[in-house]
Amino acid sequence: MAHVKHMKWWGWGEEGVHFEYANKPAFAPFVKNALDVDLRPRQRDTIDFSTVSVPASRAGEPLLEALAAITGAEHLTLDDELRIVHWAGKSVTELLLTRAGDFARVPDVVVYPGTEEEVAQVLRLAVERDLVVIPFGGGTSISRSLQPDPHEERTIVSLDLGRMNQVLSLDETSGLATIQAGVLGPDMEEQLNARGWTLGHFPDSFTHSTLGGWAATRSSGMQSDKYGDIADIVRGLRVVRPGGTVVLRPLPSTSTGPSLREMMIGSEGRLGVITQLDVHVHRIAEHREVIAYMFPTWQQALVAMREIARSGISTTFARVSDAHETAFSLSTQKAPATLKKKVTAKGQDVLWELMRRRGWDTDAMCIAYVCFEGAKPEVERRKKAVAGIVKKQGALVLGAGPGALYDQKKFDTPYLRDFLLEQNTIGDVSETAAPWSKLTTVHQAVYDAAHRAFEAQGKTGWIMSHMSHSYHAGACLYFTFGYEIGEDPHAEYAVIKSAIQQAFIDAGATLSHHHGVGLEHSPWMEQDVSPEGVQLLRSLFAAADPGGNFNPGKIVG
């Protein structure tokens, strides 16, 4: 199965790639101050797979023969390491369980169909033989939407879409592409870019997640301000079910009753397997620039972000870190290695001095990044308009240098969680969306709840946040939190994560803006969409999948 690329079994990304802190002189002191943790150099580059013991496969010979008859024997595997790669996503709970070799129940067999017909045959077999089928995209789920029920008695099949990875056609007149669901982000962009087009969807997990996975979890990429969330991008799709295939043709819009398209987006494998999608694509922008700004306070920064969203000025993204996250990102700057970089660093010192002289509290300042794409004169015009808005809120324009740096580092942060776990420290995220009028309340409520939870656990904890993904009515707030692991990692994590999730709901925000529901967030579904709403979803899943064969237990238990 060498042709399907997977992440390392024990953590994020590729073997051999790590978060490094030795070249970031401010990072270790920052962690000491924030978490009271003394960082030590990385002890190991990998974890030896032979250190864990994998539950034996329960797939019997007749089932393997039946699956082999569908996909070919070379496209299924009982390999222990591959079964572990497929057993879960990359939430903190799953990472802790995986590193501890605490697997309970894992897929008994991994199957890689190559066509929609093969997917259909596997699903029919699943119903006939009462199997559990869990579709697998890139395995980046952070909401435990892949993890099987530890008490599952039936045979579990992980259905990996990785061989279905082609851009099938491009309708340049309509700006629509038809693409197979199992394609990984970079592979898809390469195919589109070769023809001058892009999807423009770049979640932080982009390098290892798939188009089908994005649709199945209602994903949102960092450039959603311009390109939309995946729910906006997907215009049509094919969803294979045991009884047939739901075909939703690519349409700009339609009034055909309750939206089946919307129903499939976010269905996390419970309604069938998405095999193919029709998506908005865009010509690659002629010119792209990310400009950084520094605001004196979070409040002023949020006002500016709202004004930008309302102004009609087209931005690709507009994102602002709160004071804590600003301090964190400054701590991850590399030591200047060349003379040119030393001069730039000197320039930063001058800037800091300027802010102090303006009377800014440097502990309160917030860094923001706005991305502009288009023809150069148009980008210049929009940059000027945005500068006018941010200056009204007292911001300084830092320019393109720090903006470019942010753009280069954007896919590196997921490696930080594994590095911290090795330091016996949790670093995790929780994100939400709320109306503009509630953003500051939600922000404060989450900080208060997290600190209460840290205190109750006797911990020195850290929390930080940024605002991104703007809409007419509000925006996403993304929180990152950390603390040193104590005696009962799972119980502590549950208290802290639950406190943050509950604060979202209590302050009028949603349980997740783009990480989906899975098992992790399902306890908040009733509060998010009402008990009657959950009942309706339960009825839908029960009618669509009476045997509970398709990723059972996710979204609503």
Ligand SMILES: Cc1cc2nc3c(=O)[nH]c(=O)nc-3n(C[C@H](O)[C@H](O)[C@H](O)COP(=O)(O)OP(=O)(O)OC[C@H]3O[C@@H](n4cnc5c(N)ncnc54)[C@H](O)[C@@H]3O)c2cc1C
């Ligand atoms: C470090 C990190 C950063 C992240 N950043 C972002 C971010 O910026 N934005 C964002 O939106 N998300 C983010 N995520 C979450 C995750 O990447 C998304 O949920 C992503 O959409 C999952 O895609 P995947 O291909 O990896 O799917 P998987 O993890 O393999 O599967 C996720 C769910 O979708 C189902 N599924 C997958 N493919 C199909 C299919 N073809 N048909 C039916 N069901 C299917 C699975 O059964 C499962 O329920 C992040 C996760 C991590 C760990």
